Amino acid sequence: MKFGTSFNINSYTDETAVKTTLLEGSVRITNLNTKVQALLTPGQQAMINNDKLDTKNVETEDVVAWKNGYFMFNNETLASIMKRVSKWYDMEVIYHDESLKNKRFFGSISRYENISELLKTLQKTEVATFEIKGQQVIVNAE
Numbered sequence: 001m002k003f004g005t006s007f008n009i010n011s012y013t014d015e016t017a018v019k020t021t022l023l024e025g026s027v028r029i030t031n032l033n034t035k036v037q038a039l040l041t042p043g044q045q046a047m048i049n050n051d052k053l054d055t056k057n058v059e060t061e062d063v064v065a066w067k068n069g070y071f072m073f074n075n076e077t078l079a080s081i082m083k084r085v086s087k088w089y090d091m092e093v094i095y096h097d098e099s100l101k102n103k104r105f106f107g108s109i110s111r112y113e114n115i116s117e118l119l120k121t122l123q124k125t126e127v128a129t130f131e132i133k134g135q136q137v138i139v140n141a142e
Contacts, residue, residue: 007040008063012087017049021063029053065108071118072108078128081105082139089115090135097141103127 005025011018020029022040029046030037031053038046038055045058065072071088073081079101082093088111095101109121119130119137131138 008067010063017047019045019047021045021058021060023060023064029055066111069111070108071111073105075104075106077101078103078105078122078139081122082137085115085118086137091115091132092136093139094136095139097128097139100128100139100141 005027006023007025007027008021008023009018010021020027020040022042022044024042027040027046028037029040029048031048031051034051034053036053038053040046040055043057043060044055045063047054047056059074062072062074071081071084085091086093105122105125105127107121109118113121115137116132119132122128123130126142128142129140131140
């Protein structure tokens with residue numbers, strides 16, 4: 001018999017919301033601003049953004065891919081992907097074409113690959129090109 005709770009919290013200072021995703025067990029989430037609560041069941045995510053508390057069902061594998069050594073993209077925008085990549089590799093991302101931020105991707109790649117290998121993989125989609133200049137990644141249209 002297995003007892004316990006397993007969950008993931010995403011709470012970066014540069015993010016607008018705090019996300020809690022439940023894998024096993026149960027968790028009660030409380031928005032401290034409004035005192036609104038939600039009880040999560042496995043496979044649910046709570047998102048607190050200022051005075052709002054929302055819950056939804058999610059693919060937990062996507063949420064904990066980082067723990068298993070992967071970046072996983074499930075219909076994710078390039079802006080969201082590059083935000084995570086920039087944190088992991090401590091790089092700044094510069095877009096020469098802002099419309100590229102909304103392009104969506106599916107796939108996964110090891111977090112332990114060199115950043116140039118990760119960018120080569122993304123470039124194979126023929127959506128964008130990537131150039132590394134020092135601590136910057138320059139994103140251009142294909």
